[in-house]
Amino acid sequence: MITVRLPKDLGFGLERYAARTGHKAAYLGALAVDEFMRRRNFPLIDFRETAAGRVAYVKGTRLAVYWLVAAIKRLRGDLSKVAQTWDVSPEKIRAALHYAESYPEEIKSLQERAEENRAALQKAEAALTRVKRLTPRHRNGKPRTGVRR
Numbered sequence: 001m002i003t004v005r006l007p008k009d010l011g012f013g014l015e016r017y018a019a020r021t022g023h024k025a026a027y028l029g030a031l032a033v034d035e036f037m038r039r040r041n042f043p044l045i046d047f048r049e050t051a052a053g054r055v056a057y058v059k060g061t062r063l064a065v066y067w068l069v070a071a072i073k074r075l076r077g078d079l080s081k082v083a084q085t086w087d088v089s090p091e092k093i094r095a096a097l098h099y100a101e102s103y104p105e106e107i108k109s110l111q112e113r114a115e116e117n118r119a120a121l122q123k124a125e126a127a128l129t130r131v132k133r134l135t136p137r138h139r140n141g142k143p144r145t146g147v148r149r
Contacts, residue, residue: 004029042102044095052113056099056106058092066110068093069100 006014011025018025035047035054046059056065063086072093075081083090100107 038099042095042099044092045099052110055110056103058088058096061086061088061092063088063096064110065096065099066107066114068096069107070111070114072097 014025014028018028021028031054038045038056039047042056044059045065046057047054048057049055050064057063058065058068068082068086068088071086072079072082075085079090079093082088082093
């Protein structure tokens with residue numbers, strides 16, 4: 001355990017942010033230090049705020065590390081195909097894999113959440129398709145509405 005003294009303005013800012021998010025300032029400080037260390041150890045990885053929280057991305061791309069790792073598995077580890085398909089340097093791909101190896105639980109959790117979201121979307125799309133098939137339509141293809149006269 002360590003104690004960190006912050007300049008007044010930074011400390012007040014952290015306390016305001018903690019109050020807004022419902023987290024303790026110490027917890028947010030620990031998260032900030034953790035992310036700082038990850039950035040130092042993985043310079044080709046960046047972090048972004050998402051609906052799932054802070055997520056690791058391949059720097060300079062729109063590719064989340066967990067997603068890229070899953071894509072590599074789908075392509076049976078063919079890094080050259082991955083590099084060509086998504087226009088990502090092999091160096092960045094290796095950095096993403098190294099990050100994923102270092103934080104396997106984080107990657108697994110994000111992949112599971114993404115799979116749950118995908119399954120929920122498929123279920124909703126299937127329900128919408130069923131509703132569309134059951135909705136009576138005019139000859140012009142538009143759904144019937146209102147009362148017939």
